[in-house]
Amino acid sequence: xxxxxxxxxxxxxxxxxxxxxxxxxxxxxxxxxxxxxxxxxxxxxxxxxxxxxxxxxxxxxxxxxxxxxxxxxxxxxxxxxxxxxxxxxxxxxxxxxxxxxxxxxxxxxxxxxxxxxxxxxxxxxxxxxxxxxxxxxxxxxxxxxxxxxxxxxxxxxxxxxxxxxxxxxxxxxxxxxxxxxxxxxxxxxxxxxxxxxxxxxxxxxxxxxxxxxxxxxxxxxxxxxxxxxxxxxxxxxxxxxxxxxxxxxxxxxxxxxxxxxxxxxxxxxxxxxxxxxxxxxxxxxxxxxxxxxxxxxxxxxxxxxxxxxxxxxxxxxxxxxxxxxxxxxxxxxxxxxxxxxxxxxxxxxxxxxxxxxxxxxxxxxxxxxxxxxxxxxxxxxxxxxxxxxxxxxxxxxxxxxxxxxxxxxxxxxxxxxxxxxxxxxxxxxxxxxxxxxxxxxxxxxxxxxxxxxxxxxxxxxxxxxxxxxx
Ligand code: GLN
Numbered sequence: 495x496x497x498x499x500x501x502x503x504x505x506x507x508x509x510x511x512x513x514x515x516x517x518x519x520x521x522x523x524x525x526x527x528x529x530x531x532x533x534x535x536x537x538x539x540x541x542x543x544x545x546x547x548x549x550x551x552x553x554x555x556x557x558x559x560x561x562x563x564x565x566x567x568x569x570x571x572x573x574x575x576x577x578x579x580x581x582x583x584x585x586x587x588x589x590x591x592x593x594x595x596x597x598x599x600x601x602x603x604x605x606x607x608x609x610x611x612x613x614x615x616x617x618x619x620x621x622x623x624x625x626x627x628x629x630x631x632x633x634x635x636x637x638x639x640x641x642x643x644x645x646x647x648x649x650x651x652x653x654x655x656x657x658x659x660x661x662x663x664x665x666x667x668x669x670x671x672x673x674x675x676x677x678x679x680x681x682x683x684x685x686x687x688x689x690x691x692x693x694x695x696x697x698x699x700x701x702x703x704x705x706x707x708x709x710x711x712x713x714x715x716x717x718x719x720x721x722x723x724x725x726x727x728x729x730x731x732x733x734x735x736x737x738x739x740x741x742x743x744x745x746x747x748x749x750x751x752x753x754x755x756x757x758x759x760x761x762x763x764x765x766x767x768x769x770x771x772x773x774x775x776x777x778x779x780x781x782x783x784x785x786x787x788x789x790x791x792x793x794x795x796x797x798x799x800x801x802x803x804x805x806x807x808x809x810x811x812x813x814x815x816x817x818x819x820x821x822x823x824x825x826x827x828x829x830x831x832x833x834x835x836x837x838x839x840x841x842x843x844x845x846x847x848x849x850x851x852x853x854x855x856x857x858x859x860x861x862x863x864x865x866x867x868x869x870x871x872x873x874x875x876x877x878x879x880x881x882x883x884x885x886x887x888x889x890x891x892x893x894x895x896x897x898x899x900x901x902x903x904x905x906x907x908x909x910x911x912x913x914x915x916x917x918x919x920x921x922x923x924x925x926x927x928x929x930x931x932x933x934x935x936x937x938x939x940x941x942x943x944x945x946x947x948x949x950x951x952x953x954x955x956x957x958x959x960x961x962x963x964x
Pocket of ligand 1: 617618619620642643662663664665666667668695801909912
């Protein structure tokens with residue numbers, strides 16, 4: 495059942511939140527051992543929340559727009575008293591003393607957080623294979639990855655373990671797993687959703703967003719979590735936008751730009767679906783033009799300087815003193831080193847080294863400084879494109895879900911999974927991945943709709959057109 499229908503049924507008293515939770519827990523119990531989706535299932539907390547929703551309904555109080563809807567949370571979102579690991583050994587055993595704003599807002603809207611989902615360690619990866627707690631399997635084909643880094647959240651929704659999930663997207667970590675698991679994923683405008691309580695990877699790029707099986711569910715979830723939060727200094731000073739009310743706005747009269755750089759190098763089955771999506775938008779009244787934005791080709795290189803640079807700084811706090819795990823040693827420096835050596839996995843260490851190098855005296859201008867200039871050029875290139883068109887169209891990922899181990903030997907091959915998604919993060923803008931057709935082995939393909947900052951209503955309306963045409 496969709497989140498919207500479930501919440502409506504709970505609000506009318508036809509289904510209890512407790513029964514909705516039991517259904518979710520049965521789906522989790524049936525497949526979690528096989529798929530490794532949840533690192534932690536918070537049964538007691540969820541049951542208490544569900545009872546509170548049922549009490550509200552019984553006593554005639556408004557239980558909220560997501561009444562009784564089970565939600566899965568990426569395990570880099572802090573939940574007070576509930577283990578939060580970012581899939582890293584260095585945080586094993588840590589229980590945050592506070593809760594992320596997005597989780598508070600979901601709960602205030604009546605949703606029921608069921609547990610914490612697996613991710614690539616500190617959200618660094620595109621397959622969940624860098625998790626310290628083993629990879630997540632794709633529910634559609636357990637021999638393949640679900641994408642990443644929010645692979646557990648995408649798999650939870652695709653496997654019917656929860657109608658909604660939250661992920662975080664620094665370079666594509668919501669959109670790419672959504673595409674590989676055949677569901678909807680939204681990367682909101684930077685600042686639209688509070689990052690308070692999100693374990694930081696690259697703070698100028700990180701943004702939290704929803705996974706859902708339908709565009710309407712994703713829109714409702716985003717409405718609930720968006721809006722100004724004084725606890726995040728980068729939060730936009732405005733209320734959440736109206737999204738659900740605009741879902742049926744359509745695309746008549748809209749100008750859509752099919753961007754060559756957002757399909758080049760993709761597999762033929764992916765390119766075919768993007769072309770079919772362009773035709774579907776045209777059939778719905780949009781005017782489709784073909785564009786080239788050459789600056790987008792620089793995105794990957796700039797991202798792999800900026801994101802590791804910020805990560806090396808953000809991850810300095812894991813010193814064995816303040817959080818989670820400590821490896822004992824005779825003196826402080828040795829303890830820091832032993833803790834970090836054992837606590838971090840290879841990909842995290844690679845990023846810390848890349849980032850530290852890019853920021854080091856003598857190389858700062860050549861690497862980090864250059865990358866910031868590229869970022870500015872990219873923002874300007876997008877701005878020029880949006881003078882011509884309202885929405886950009888491309889692929890979300892270059893291929894359907896790939897097999898385990900296929901890209902682990904070569905970091906660059908893995909990094910290329912995000913070549914189409916990274917530019918949006920660098921520009922701080924919005925993008926949606928919506929399932930559209932299938933490719934190799936009958937696996938789902940996602941197409942990506944991109945827009946300027948605060949264009950979520952427009953993007954979701956266009957995604958809705960594709961959902962109907964799909
Ligand atoms: N796959 C990209 C990376 O490894 C993006 C990750 C993300 O968006 N969190 O950095």
